[in-house]
Amino acid sequence: MRWVFVLMFAGLGAMMLYVGVAQYVLQHRIAEYARPIEVEIIHSEVTRSLSSDTDPSLSRNTSTTTYTPEVRFRYVVEGRAYESAMMRPNIIETTYGSHEDAAAALADYPLGARVQAWVDDAHLENAFLILEKGIGPIVFTIVGLLALGVAYLAFRFIR
Template structure:
């Protein structure tokens, strides 16, 4: 599919079209929610509300468990009585990964008490309790922007990068000196793959241990009046600490594999016919296109570029998850 954009044309595959639609949807919904929240925060007036009920709802999904504070309250505005269960402004619902986070909000709204609520004069039936923005609109817009950038890079780049034939090894003169990584290439290759497999398996074993540790801790909490404290070396803390360590081990293994794979890529580049095409690692549009191409459609050179790129991309994503968790724990 060809999409004219200004003085250029984007060449979009079927995958790129799906990503483009998803990016537009995220940008549109994120922008709409951001504007709605801003208007609600800026124009809302204060009213007195009576809390009818307050509880924490558990939301189970295939990937995770989240908790939503559910607070229902009644208020009057300009002589009319309304009922709302909206906690934050805007059309989105804010959930939490920890029950204690949602409970900390609910505990401030005991049923039967009178609290402050905020009402937009233009939408008196959509009151809310906490006058602050939720992070979802910014997050959705950021994800949409990243996806849109990837689609544009893939659409502007060469349509068949990485599909180059290689010269025979005999025609390529090997460099007189070899790097430390090249001399120990096979050792690094085996070490990175084995350590990745070990860390991957050990991580999921630690998650199983964490699951049973939480069940054990929950049982003790139910049978005791006093709240149960978790120990870093206890049935929950120890597998959690081990899982964190094995996650870091997977990141390091991927980086080690990526370094080895990059040396293999450089060796393959010496076998390309002249003139040598630009390096995909210096041209993001080429790299994005190769990463989105099926491995079966690429020759040896393209597969090596794809493998190397994905190793570093996955390692970067896993590192971002670590940073996000550490930032949330502070």
């Protein structure tokens, strides 16, 4: 049983750490070399997600609802057309606890609008709308390190 616990947390930790570090490095590189371009918003909406109720009792509901701003835009660079759905220079999405907060994140990107976005010439297919480094990669890195710490403690102390 100990080994299952150790391997589960070690695997989770390694995966989260890898994604966090890789996205952190990528977003810094892309943001550093990004140049402005004009894009056209072709999709802009808030989607609702409901997690499963994990409590089998009828008296409590543990499901949660989150809202994700979804945007897609079209652009042309060096005569070639591209589409992207990235709001920031990393693949980790930001979700919100209310529809209003998610809609506020999309307020500057209504359907059909022509807005400024950013693109790195080394990654033309990954243009993004907001030139800011998101906190997602840092969160993934911290969670990965914590999971690896739990795996180590389980290895050392669970018999």
